[in-house]
Amino acid sequence: MSHMSTLKLTAETESLINNRAVGYSLEAPFYASQEIFDLDVEAIFAKHWLFSTTEAEIAEPGDFVTVDIGPHSVIILRDDDEEVRAFRNVCRHRGSRLLDSPCGSVGNLVCPYHQWTYRTDGSLIHAESQPPSFERDRFGLKPVHVRTVGGLVFICLGEEPPEDFDEVAGNIEPYLTPYDLRHAKVAHQVDLVEEGNWKLVMENNRECHHCDSAHPELITAYFPLFGYTADDVTPRLRPVFERYQAAAEDLGAACAASQFPRDTWYEPDTRITGFRVSHLPLDGEGSSFGPDGKPVCAKLMGSITQARFGDLSMHMQPNSWFHLLSDHAIVFRVLPVSPDKSIVRTTWLVHSDAVEGVDYDVDSLTSVWRTTNDQDRVLVAGTQCGVANPGYEPGPYSLVEDDVEAFANWYIGRLHKYVTS
Template sequence: MSSEISIETLLTRRKKGYSLEAPFYTSEEIFKLDMEIIFGRHWLHVGVEPDVPEPGDVMVVDIGKTSVIVMRDDDMELRAYHNVCRHRGARIILKEKTSVGNLVCSYHQWTYGQDGELLFAEHMGNDFDRKCRNLKKVHIRSVGGLIFICLAEEAPDDIDRMAAAIEPYILPHDLKNCKVAKTVDLIEKGNWKLTMENNRECYHCVGNHPELTIPLFEYGFGFAPDGTNPKRMEHAAKYEALVQSCHLGWEAAGFPSREVERLTDVTGFRTERLPLDGAGEAHTKDTRSASQKLLGSITERKLGALSFWTQPNSWNHFMSDHIVTFSVFPLGPDRNLLRTRWLVHKDAVEGVDYDLNRLTEVWEATNQQDADLVEISHNGAISPAYEPGPYSPYTEPLVEKFTDWYVSRMSEHLLGKQAAVGVAAE
């Protein structure tokens, strides 16, 4: 970032309805602030309860320079700690996933209980107070089986509001009684915000996502009424009628479906269940269920797809037979990791109830296609010719809402709450 332009100036002069200025995507200084303010002070989606299904199961999550232990204790409660021994700072858990009794640092065998208390530290003398050397806790919360953590000393309390609104939508899919069929990590060569912006629109879908668009209605991912012919307007009207009809039927059957959008909250989120084309069952090439064993107590395959987005780093899709979750972790100004999980019923048997390739092929292809788009976007942002461009009011309003959320959160921490309100209003 040029030393002549401060981030405060960039935030203040941000033009609503337009993409961000280049330094927000390219600057090492702004990236460090992103990690401190966005990823250091907000609730982050990092996994699912089936990542740690049994007592003693452990998962390690890396967020920038911070490593976090997520574990299931003997009482089946979720706990999270900084993955740093309180002796001389060595990492305690070295594998991404493992199972333990206690947490033991391999360096000098300092041993911690599942509650984080230091139980054993040899050769420290009679005056050593173990109580002062317990593991440092990290805030952790499950929302319907989705695991969120917050690295701040005080976590935003509006996650309770999100949970109250969202859990009625996702609990019927019984994520806690699923299993992870596959996890794929994909390194995208672009700024994390470009990944999130790309996800928040489907303007690009036609022509870039031949697999994903098979089960999607065109009118469900952005429709511009200007310049269209009467036939397309008629199709759009029929789609809106279909959505209303499906919502009424699904909700009568106990599946909340109507849009809930609170993307401007500190813990911003959005959800809605929408119909799928074809057989209407799943994000698969033939639009039919990928697993024969439906989730929870669901008996109706044609439930469309429930989308659930959270600020700043996730999106998720819930169907009658499987769930796909996505979380983004920045690695640098020009790199980020996209972690995708596919979940099926815990009793579903691979090769019997589901074919793994068929389950994953649509989103594996789509993720790579999106990664390619993020890369060309980032390569454009580093060009001297780059300047912020206008968002489509028809197909990119949710990109604007993500960008506006990001600018508001950065502004509040750097400029103060009143200034942030002024920036958001401009």
């Protein structure tokens, strides 16, 4: 059945979707049009699996977070049996929003309007002044599809979520399990409003072509070689590449010793739930994002035993990326607000027994990525201004921007599938 009855598209928008130039950035309306933004919410964010929160943020029964995506609002919580559940944030009486807070803890869910009351499993237990014929079990909260993978929580707003998620979860969980994110502790969390379309945020993340010039703090730990091969490394980067090769050998030995998986998964645009997993060595000491690759937390994550364990990097389409290190993990989530505004949430996780002020210092733990996020915020805002300029036209991606091209391919492919099915 066609989806067009939900959102009518102009012939111009359909033409843009059907005629996207492969290897080039997207046309300006993809970044600035309200019509395409509304399509993005409906066809991408309301149909695909979205990274939404971590189990560490809902550690105890009754703990919840709320997630707002366009007109949708979702409650994600841990129920009294310690299962993770998700519900529409809408009372079944007259539609009041149940929870306004971004996070918190509840015994039951009580509507602030007329006090309809629901258990944490979504069942209705109190509705005042109803007739004897009232069937309480018909008016539980509307569930939302939810899955946990290695301590990460994903939701899907669609009635029929993509079926390939089981396979993707099976592929990535072995990489996540040793870090034990389920039992980690939230050390810090920041929401950053970016003055740019959500796709510009994701495209900026999907390449490090700009890292050498824009992120001096980040590349004290990272090798600025993303997208390069041994054959096309420039003379300027040759010493860096040789240092990288030595660090990669050390990381391979560390993984072999701990039986950590070494396969690289690269399926960002060849399946519905696009993803990428790679394990990268770090420069200097090779441990973390401290100066010269030094650790930033004294306690190692989960069952990790070697501090020099590089960076497990994971990308998930359409809205998230992750960095897992021996001593902490950082998870990133992007949600659209308007055609030219997005919210990036960054969450730093440490071992549950790590003590602030003893094992880690929040400023040191978060310094590199707080700085990097702010630098990226400026770059994204500048690009948003540029794509809105009448002088903008799509430009060609470079040889080291394969992941940006893959993101654009995935995005256009999903839009095309949606509007033609």
